[in-house]
Amino acid sequence: MAAPSPWDATRAREIIDAHLELEGPALPILHALQETFGHVPREAVPMVASALNVSRAEMHGIVTFYHDFREEPAGEHVVKVCRAESCQSRGGREIGDRIAALLGLKWYETSADGRVTLEPVYCLGLCTMGPNAMVDGKPVARIDKVGAARLVEEVTR
Ligand code: FES
Known part of the structure; x- marks a missing residue:
């Protein structure tokens, strides 16, 4: 997973402009912004609204309806269960x-030290190997109690 870029209005403008020709560009734009900045920066929301001629x-x-979008930067590690x-x-x-x-987190929370974000995910396409998770974009399959503890240890050490 590439490290998120710091906020850059020019880059955000380029991302928005690059998607305007798509049919239904809102979600692709928001995904691309999140891909670049690690979240949908609040500064970008009025820019997208203006480009799509919708209200802020x-x-x-x-942004808030789709749980895939983060309004705040994620932690250093992202655990999706x-x-x-x-x-x-x-x-x-x-x-x-x-x-x-074990993480001491609720869903969608990031630890106070910024190390870990915990998110639910709804199917990773590995159903026959469940229970599954994804840690920093890498699948972790067949998680049992020991595996859960190991996973937590790896992202918190
Ligand atoms: S239900 Fe499909 S990977 Fe969990």
């Missing part, structure tokens, strides 16, 4: 709750 409130509503059905049926709920408890 509408654009803010889109699958909460979808197949993983749930393999004990994923308990594993997710265990990881959250």
